[in-house]
Amino acid sequence: MQNEKFKPFYLFFITYMTQMGIVFFSLPNIIADHFGYNGWIMIIPISVVVLIHIGLIAKIYSFNKGESIFETIESLNSKAKMILMPLYISLSIFWSILSVTIAKHYVHVMKFLYFPQTDIQWFVLITLILTFYLVTRGIITIAHICTIFFFLSGPIILLLFYFVPDFSFLQFSTFLFNENKDFYGGMIELYTAFLGFEVILFMFPYISKEKSGFKYVFLGHLYTSFLYFIVTIFCYGFNSIQQLTRQVYPVVTLMKYIEFEFIERLDSIIFILFYLKVLITITMYVWISLVTLKRVVKWSDNLIVFVLLAVGYISTLAFVTKKELIILLSTLTRVQLLISVFLPLLLLIIIFKKRRSNG
Amino acid sequence: MYINKNLSAHIKGRFDDCDDLVTKTFPELEIEVLFFGHLVGEEELNNNIVQPFSNIKNDEVKNILRRIEFKQEEDINSMVNGILEGKALVIFKNSLAYAVDIYVPKTRSVAAAEIETVIVGPKEAFIEDIGTNLSMIRRRIKSDCLKVLSYKIGTITQTKMYLLYIEGITSPVLVKELQERINNIDIKGINDLNQLIQYLDRKPLSIFPQYFTTERPDVSTSKLLEGRVICLLDGSPYSLSTPTSFFEFFQSPDDYNQRWILGTLSRALRFAALVITLFASAFYVAVSMFHYEIIPVKLLHEFIKSRSDVPFNPLIEALIIESIIELLREAGARLPSKIGQTIGIVGGIVVGTAAVEAGFTSNILIIVVSISAISSFVVPHIIMTASLRIARFIFIILASIAGFFGIIFGFIILLIHLCSIKNMGEYYFKPIAPLSLKDLKDTIIRAPYQFFKK
Amino acid sequence: MARILMMIILILLMQSGCMDQKIVEELGFIHTIGYESIEEGEDIGKLKVTVSFPIAETLEQQTNTTVVDTPRESMLFLNQQTDKDLVLGQVRSILIGEKLAEKGVWDLIDTFYRDPVLRPTVKLSIVKSSPQQMLSKDYPNFQMVDSVIEELLTKEARLNSIPEMDIHKFAKDYLDDAIDPIAPIILQTEDGIMSEGIGLFSDDQLRTSLPEIKARVFFLLTGEFKEGKLLIKISKEENVIFSFLKNKRSIKVGINNNQDIDVNLSIDLKGFLLEYQGKKDINNEKQMAEMEGDIQDYIEKEINEILEIMKEHQIDNLGIGKYIKRKMDYQTWKNLDWPKSIDRVNIHPTVTVTIIDTGLVK
Numbered sequence A: 001m002q003n004e005k006f007k008p009f010y011l012f013f014i015t016y017m018t019q020m021g022i023v024f025f026s027l028p029n030i031i032a033d034h035f036g037y038n039g040w041i042m043i044i045p046i047s048v049v050v051l052i053h054i055g056l057i058a059k060i061y062s063f064n065k066g067e068s069i070f071e072t073i074e075s076l077n078s079k080a081k082m083i084l085m086p087l088y089i090s091l092s093i094f095w096s097i098l099s100v101t102i103a104k105h106y107v108h109v110m111k112f113l114y115f116p117q118t119d120i121q122w123f124v125l126i127t128l129i130l131t132f133y134l135v136t137r138g139i140i141t142i143a144h145i146c147t148i149f150f151f152l153s154g155p156i157i158l159l160l161f162y163f164v165p166d167f168s169f170l171q172f173s174t175f176l177f178n179e180n181k182d183f184y185g186g187m188i189e190l191y192t193a194f195l196g197f198e199v200i201l202f203m204f205p206y207i208s209k210e211k212s213g214f215k216y217v218f219l220g221h222l223y224t225s226f227l228y229f230i231v232t233i234f235c236y237g238f239n240s241i242q243q244l245t246r247q248v249y250p251v252v253t254l255m256k257y258i259e260f261e262f263i264e265r266l267d268s269i270i271f272i273l274f275y276l277k278v279l280i281t282i283t284m285y286v287w288i289s290l291v292t293l294k295r296v297v298k299w300s301d302n303l304i305v306f307v308l309l310a311v312g313y314i315s316t317l318a319f320v321t322k323k324e325l326i327i328l329l330s331t332l333t334r335v336q337l338l339i340s341v342f343l344p345l346l347l348l349i350i351i352f353k354k355r356r357s358n359g
Numbered sequence B: 001m002y003i004n005k006n007l008s009a010h011i012k013g014r015f016d017d018c019d020d021l022v023t024k025t026f027p028e029l030e031i032e033v034l035f036f037g038h039l040v041g042e043e044e045l046n047n048n049i050v051q052p053f054s055n056i057k058n059d060e061v062k063n064i065l066r067r068i069e070f071k072q073e074e075d076i077n078s079m080v081n082g083i084l085e086g087k088a089l090v091i092f093k094n095s096l097a098y099a100v101d102i103y104v105p106k107t108r109s110v111a112a113a114e115i116e117t118v119i120v121g122p123k124e125a126f127i128e129d130i131g132t133n134l135s136m137i138r139r140r141i142k143s144d145c146l147k148v149l150s151y152k153i154g155t156i157t158q159t160k161m162y163l164l165y166i167e168g169i170t171s172p173v174l175v176k177e178l179q180e181r182i183n184n185i186d187i188k189g190i191n192d193l194n195q196l197i198q199y200l201d202r203k204p205l206s207i208f209p210q211y212f213t214t215e216r217p218d219v220s221t222s223k224l225l226e227g228r229v230i231c232l233l234d235g236s237p238y239s240l241s242t243p244t245s246f247f248e249f250f251q252s253p254d255d256y257n258q259r260w261i262l263g264t265l266s267r268a269l270r271f272a273a274l275v276i277t278l279f280a281s282a283f284y285v286a287v288s289m290f291h292y293e294i295i296p297v298k299l300l301h302e303f304i305k306s307r308s309d310v311p312f313n314p315l316i317e318a319l320i321i322e323s324i325i326e327l328l329r330e331a332g333a334r335l336p337s338k339i340g341q342t343i344g345i346v347g348g349i350v351v352g353t354a355a356v357e358a359g360f361t362s363n364i365l366i367i368v369v370s371i372s373a374i375s376s377f378v379v380p381h382i383i384m385t386a387s388l389r390i391a392r393f394i395f396i397i398l399a400s401i402a403g404f405f406g407i408i409f410g411f412i413i414l415l416i417h418l419c420s421i422k423n424m425g426e427y428y429f430k431p432i433a434p435l436s437l438k439d440l441k442d443t444i445i446r447a448p449y450q451f452f453k454k
Numbered sequence C: 001m002a003r004i005l006m007m008i009i010l011i012l013l014m015q016s017g018c019m020d021q022k023i024v025e026e027l028g029f030i031h032t033i034g035y036e037s038i039e040e041g042e043d044i045g046k047l048k049v050t051v052s053f054p055i056a057e058t059l060e061q062q063t064n065t066t067v068v069d070t071p072r073e074s075m076l077f078l079n080q081q082t083d084k085d086l087v088l089g090q091v092r093s094i095l096i097g098e099k100l101a102e103k104g105v106w107d108l109i110d111t112f113y114r115d116p117v118l119r120p121t122v123k124l125s126i127v128k129s130s131p132q133q134m135l136s137k138d139y140p141n142f143q144m145v146d147s148v149i150e151e152l153l154t155k156e157a158r159l160n161s162i163p164e165m166d167i168h169k170f171a172k173d174y175l176d177d178a179i180d181p182i183a184p185i186i187l188q189t190e191d192g193i194m195s196e197g198i199g200l201f202s203d204d205q206l207r208t209s210l211p212e213i214k215a216r217v218f219f220l221l222t223g224e225f226k227e228g229k230l231l232i233k234i235s236k237e238e239n240v241i242f243s244f245l246k247n248k249r250s251i252k253v254g255i256n257n258n259q260d261i262d263v264n265l266s267i268d269l270k271g272f273l274l275e276y277q278g279k280k281d282i283n284n285e286k287q288m289a290e291m292e293g294d295i296q297d298y299i300e301k302e303i304n305e306i307l308e309i310m311k312e313h314q315i316d317n318l319g320i321g322k323y324i325k326r327k328m329d330y331q332t333w334k335n336l337d338w339p340k341s342i343d344r345v346n347i348h349p350t351v352t353v354t355i356i357d358t359g360l361v362k
Helices: A010-019 A023-035 A039-064 A069-075 A080-114 A120-135 A139-163 A183-193 A197-206 A215-238 A241-246 A250-256 A267-273 A275-294 A301-315 A322-358 B007-014 B042-053 B058-065 B076-084 B130-140 B172-184 B193-200 B217-225 B246-250 B253-257 B260-289 B297-308 B314-334 B337-357 B363-378 B382-420 C002-016 C071-080 C098-103 C106-114 C131-136 C145-158 C167-175 C212-222 C285-313 C320-326 C330-336
Strands: B021-026 B031-036 B071-073 B087-092 B096-101 B146-153 B159-166 B212-214 B229-233 B239-242 C027-029 C032-037 C047-055 C060-068 C085-087 C093-097 C123-128 C182-188 C193-202 C205-210 C228-233 C239-256 C260-277 C346-357
Touching (some): A010 A275, A023 A183, A023 A250, A039 A322, A080 A301, A120 A139, A139 A197, A139 A215, A197 A215, B007 B076, B042 B087, B130 B146, B172 B193, B193 B229, B297 C027, B297 C047, B337 B363, C027 C047, C047 C071, C047 C131, C071 C085, C093 C106, C093 C145, C098 C205, C106 C167, C212 C239, C239 C285, C239 C346, C260 C285, C260 C320
Antiparallel strands (some): B021 B031, B159 B229, B212 B239, C193 C205, C239 C260
16 A cells, blocks of 8 residues: 655644644753753753754665664564564553553643642543544554644743743752752653654654754754754743742743733643643654564454553553652653654664675 | 337326326427426427427428437437426337427526525525536636546435536546546435435535535535535535635635635634634533632623522523524524524524523523624634534533543543545645645635735 | 544534533632731631632622641632632632741742733732732722722833833843842822832842832833833922933943952933922023922932941842843852842932923923
8 A cells, every 4th residue: 555645844744743742841840950051951851962862863764765663674684573572562562551640740740730639540541542533543643733833832832931930040040050950860751751753753754855854853843953952941031940940840830820811820731731731742653663563463453552542541540649650751751752763763774885895 | 128019008107196297299290398397498498399399390390400409319218217307209100209308497596505604795695506607617617728527416306416526626637536436325305415425425424514615606616626526416406516625715715806814804703703612511511510710800700690590500500591592593504594583582582581580591591602603603604613513512511520530521622633634645734734834824714815826 | 434433423523522621601700819927816827828810790799718737728618619610711800918038938839930820910919918818808999809900000110110020021130140030019099099109029039129200210120111201309399300311221230359249320311300399490591401400419319328227138039140140150159149239339320311302381
């Protein structure tokens, strides 16, 4: 069956929507906590490193000529498939667990903020149903949905203008990274905030050929960086640094501050609207685990997604409290960070090997 | 089936018990004419049949039968069909049959559009006669590229249908696809184009209309020029166009006939109305059941004052009022327009005021529901309005289950659904998904015509 | 098939529903909360908590009071006293008794600041006397004292006689090591309430207060006072109401050998005379210049008094520390132990007054 393809500009929306997650709300706190005074500067170098990382993927894309990375891996050796099977299965289970954990984390925060008495599993199940519904529509629909969600949630950033009168450069001070705790841990934490771009690796066969189509991934990443940057700057200018290290979700507090004549406490609407973004992140990870598992089993998409979500749900069932979830999530994202570093490297090695053997 | 003898009896046998079949005989000429008196025009009958056959000799008959309007028929089925289509069948010597088309349907004349009214622009609307409708389109597109394909729908009704497209603009794949779907329709009969649409539907469970119907020939023409396919059905004062986009239902010819700023603003107004009609009541329910904290302090007192006497919870309250509005709308639609106004007054003013005074509902809800009802009428196409009404009820219920989360949940389902509908190979949510900046100029806004040039 | 299964799960889920229904008419929206410490009697040392919330039917406010050990308990006890379910999502202001404020308020503020239901824009003010009496007294002129308090605070803050202080700003200044927080003080009178200037905190403890006239000068120093009126008493016979249009404040810090810190506070005022009572001829240029000098002296005197108060209590409510912090490296700043070292800092205020016009009449 000929795959339907999407235009490369959708990569912008997909990259941005997958990268941006719940961490957006706590990012200023993470930065202030780990880097201390003027920690916002750290977003720039980390973003540049991520840019290089994406460059690696771009290189693979240009070598691969639209071929799926699975084919690249499997082309190395015909017998390799036997070894790869367990790898595929474990990867796809890992991603399904990761996505359910992301869902659970968001839902947990939402429950804590707005629905304190509701059972967390209720929200998780609803989220998984939505994910199921969206994933089984196929990558083209997902790309379209990304676009719509982008335009729906994009204008929210304009609300930052509300804080311009309260913004004070005096809060920044001239100290650099003083009072930091765990500088290197913070760098990893910040790096994981940018994760999500690696799903592009699995989309090669679905991107229609166009000259310099991959630039949209870079643009998407730059847009994410821009949002992270501007929101952190505003939080630094609006709060005192010591206050920032105490607020778990400084962006929620920021939004609570907005009061209009006809509506107040916009945070509830905006935070719940953010569900769209989180849903895309979850969907993308479920989708990559779907395409991975598809290399192994010949079931229908519906069945695979159902099984994956069920596996993810059951294996995270025991994690309920905030502390457990945060530990689980940070462990999983660190593993994901390793995967997203080593997978492209592995692919590059295979590609170079192939080129040499082909002369 | 070829029968050379006793043709007249055969045909009459087919029309056994059809007492409205008229038989006119010219015994001296051995000519028998069969037709339905109510399908043919009196004048045409006179000019083409009665007069030529009157006062002539036997040998002149053949000359007359050689005239262009006399078409020799050999198949008995086509003779029968000919009579049913308003032709007169002239049987000569009980063995030769000639069909003369003297069909003049008795329909109303072209009148102004009643549902899709515009402020500026042509007023005429389609009528029930397909020939007149086709002529209205032909009059507007004087080009040999306008192709018309003819079909018969319904095994019994044999309703005439035309499929129109412009060669060179419409993609041939589209025409082929639609032809295939039309050929696959297997029904006894059809009454209206809106029924036909439901047979063509590939997503029958969707609440959204997937084909665009209009009663305006000018809109149909512009759809043709945009590369769409148009269908006309006999007996139906509508035309169908496909592939359809969700946003077409929010366009009105007024947007194009007025200056572009006005057109753009009224489109913006319609999208605002879309949002209001979908979410206003649900928002009220969500706020009064879950998110009290978003009410500003100045409104808070009024809000709780109005809610304090109401015996129902906000969901029941909203559903009751919404149902009353639906009742009013349905009653208004079924009644003649003059009585309909009375219903509006009784329903809107008397019931509304009394409901609030009796402490049955809060007056804030009355305002919210009325605004969302008014907003739903801003959407120019009545079919879409109906879909939005259904969606609104779903949103109200979802809001009562989980507040804003419920609304967002429903909204996501709605968007995924809209994005996954495909109509004749084109996405329903075009040009937003798939995104096409070029087409956005003519959907969300209405840019000046100069901008459309390539 | 799987899709149908999902649909069934969905319907079942929807049945169970979400448990957080808060139907508006069943709630009592607390508008104002008052806290005070009990100074005498058997409950000494405990907290007295008063809440006021509007009653929809009559548009009046109801006040409930309870005595608790910690702020967290109060909601439980208060809820038992009313048919409504009391909620905190619409709290607009917090009143703290003077005595309690002197003991420290951070625990209280932190409780509020932590609670996701509360908005960070809740106004904070110190009440001389008791918040309970202030909230529960019947006032002849207004029905709902809680909203009157809120409006008074908003209005006075606009006129720059008290600060606009909410829990977010308080937490910001409290947690910041370069500034100490302030809060407005309000007073209960015979038939109403009135604002009484600014309370100055050291950390989270109320130390002293500034009366209204000094409060305006204080805002001149923070730069928040952009335009408005200022009553100036040059001497017993001479009174000036000076309305200024432009206030430019700049703070310059000079540090020599990490020890001598010089702060130059300069304020540049431009405005016109609204009212003058006295013997000077306001049309005479020479006398006008004299008057400018008088006003300068007066404001400088007031500023010096404020600075003296701050130095005496070792507090920095103006945020001079923020400017000093910018000129230092991290270690020096930490060693400085601000604001305890404020009396080591030399602050030189300079005020320039320019009278643009004296009104319509010669």
